[in-house]
Amino acid sequence: MTRPLDLPTSFADRVCVTDPDIIDPYCNDWTGRVIGTTDLLLRPGTHHEVAQLVQAARQHRATLLVQGGNTSLAGGSVPLAHEILLTTERLDTIAVDPASMTATVGAGVTLARLQSEIARYGFSFGVDIASRGSATLGGMTATNAGGIHVLRYGPMADNVVNLSCVFGDGSTIERRDTLLKDATGPSLQRLLIGSEGIFGVITSVTLRLQATSQHRSVAITPLESIDEGVAISTLLRGKLASVNAIEYLGPEAIALSPSNPPWERGAGGALLIEVLETTSSLVDTLDNLSLDREWVLADTTQAIHGLWSWREDIAMWVARVGKPLKLDLAVPINRIGDLYRQAQMVAQDARIQCVCFGHLGDGNLHINLVGDDHSLETSSRAIYQAAVDLGGTISAEHGIGTLKKGVLPLMRSASERHRLSQLIELFNPGRVVNPNVMLDPSQGGGYERS
Template sequence: MVRNLDLPRSITDSVSVTDPDIIAHYCRDWTGRVVGSTDLLLRPRNHAELVELVRHVGAHKERILVQGGNTSLAGGSVPLNNEILLSTERLTTIKVDPASMTASVGAGVKLADLQSEIARHGLAFGVDIASRGSATLGGMTATNAGGIHVLRYGPMADNIVDLSYVFGDGSTKEPREALLKDATGPSMARLLVGSEGIFGIITSVTLRLLAQPQSRLVAITPLQSLEEGISIGTKLRGDVAAISAIEFLGPEAVQLAPSNPPWAISPGGALLIEVLSEALTFADQLDKLGLDREWVIADDPKRVTDLWSWREEIPGWIARVGKPLKLDLSVPINGLPNLYQLAQMTAKEAGVQCYCFGHLGDGNLHVNLVGEDRSLERVSRSIYQHVVDLAGAISAEHGIGTLKKQELSIVQSAAERRQLTRLIDIFNPGRVINPNVMMDY
């Protein structure tokens, strides 16, 4: 080994990797924009091994960068300063408790694997994201991921019962049976939700589940403008109780599709909605709301998946154009048209390509910029400032990572940063874990 952590041979032989060809696979993010390096990869098999690794690393004054499914879009999962890379990919236990409607899962469990396992019990999980095939529950918790169903079920924070973890100082909370109610003081576990690993490492998560919906339909309608989409979405949210998703497909993004969509191409893009009801019931509701317009509706599982693909495959279409800089922005819903127009205008003036889509139902716009790095930096800075002017957030669900550290100061006061630094010093002294994420060490 390049570094000697004095670990027992039983652990080092099974969890440590020094082969540079294997390690290289872990050192490039999903977009290809962020590339790092390290000479040591650790892959613990359980909570106890992970805790021992953290304690040894701390004792040897080394530092760790934590990686789940490596789907981070903010540069938070790649070692940029030769940190030891610790992957949670082998923490894959799943324990479903139908009586409490919970599932206790290892941090390395992929969302798609959880969905498949709980479906056998007639259960579902409220949070869903397009990268379900690679995103892990530990990473989703660490970034407080939202996804497509936030307006109905909330983000990860609203769907977590408990966590097991190890803080950077080596203190730990062991996995335990699910408790749906626990009022024995503040929850230290809650501190880790959305923390991006700056306090410690999540080793397992206990999740709140729900009964599988009996019916589900997806409908898409073309838009003349984003304002029209907001108007339609507002009517639907007010009168259709079972609505679970309202998504925006930007016209410039849809144009990248390899084939024509099954709806009329329109200058304002398209609106996708998901409803947990029967098609006939939904059609009646549209008539009552005065929304008798062109709708493409699917209510059988295959067609539902096919329609959703028009939204979920957009990132892949963009990636074929170039390596995008991804801005994950949140503003009050009525501010979305303003943000969308400014993003397009600012990008065009700088010679940058701009592709947008997002979660219209919760005010989250994904702005994807493709162009020269210097131009991207200038455009993104302008867009971030506009988000602040709209009383928005520079990260809705992807986190700060390493790419947005400088921008964090425009939305966070000096007092807030001092408080955050104090918390890090308490739980992760010396920044043993994720030293360069969110704030510089």
């Protein structure tokens, strides 16, 4: 049973929702695998209201779980421990500052809304992810989201100028200035980037924007093997300054498409590249690099969208097969073929489905496993271990959430986890905000980093 907050009536009327029919959809995650429950949904509309709610939660010994767009693939956005759910959806202001090329946005603004708002100024935002219609800038900051343009612009950490937050102890920082430089000591706000809400609630973020490039082209080429994709990626990145994205589509992912691709299928799947130049100059470059291969090219907005949908729709096709367990691994790029093959072997042995795609240019492979729960559990452990043994990470961009807490010790030593729990105690004593995310209070067990 969720603890009540006993708020003044007019405030409660404005922010509290108790109707289960409204609350229920907020409790299911995007994959349908993780289902939480709560009796109370809070919808604050300002930084001040968030601060009031955190204070009330402290007073009543209640716990809060913050939710942005609920697109977490790590089980971090739904209330699994009966927390009160605090959605940021009403923190929805956008202020663009053309002079500094920044935008200060409420935590609940979706990426798609930001993109359309700043397009009016001729600007774009460096981080782009397929869940843009729902994912919020607060959630993306909290998870240090990466996405398709990390090669060029880095993850959220490289694109956040400043932020406002309410820490779990009730203290707040409000920074809406647009300074691109500020050397006044360590930034406490930066601690919140990638923190998945364990220190508190991000209420707004100021983001660095880019001038939109005049030209953009996309090309796809079939592969005989994923290693061939790595070789092409290495060549392109070393020679072509305008590379914007290098993405991988596994053969088993393409096979899930309801239609035939506009390229000859290759045994190793396909490679998608996006560059910020015209198609004719891209063709010249590919010729000069003696990349003697077939490319399907696109330069109009519609055609570019068409080619990208082959990559971005894979998650939807996988969801039609079953409720996937999503692993989000990164390894040094020259080991990505090894990771791919090991994952397929593990899945084959366990007789489960394994569908791979991802951001090949940054060595980030999304491995989607579909099968019975027991096989998923044992196979995922083997694949996490394989990634770490290859010099990689158990989470490249989705975060730890609740699903990967047990494997965090593969990446973070006991001493690092202890330091992290001390920081949580400092900023969010008693773990009022996001008590169940990233680290259990009694973290132990799991697998120790050797």
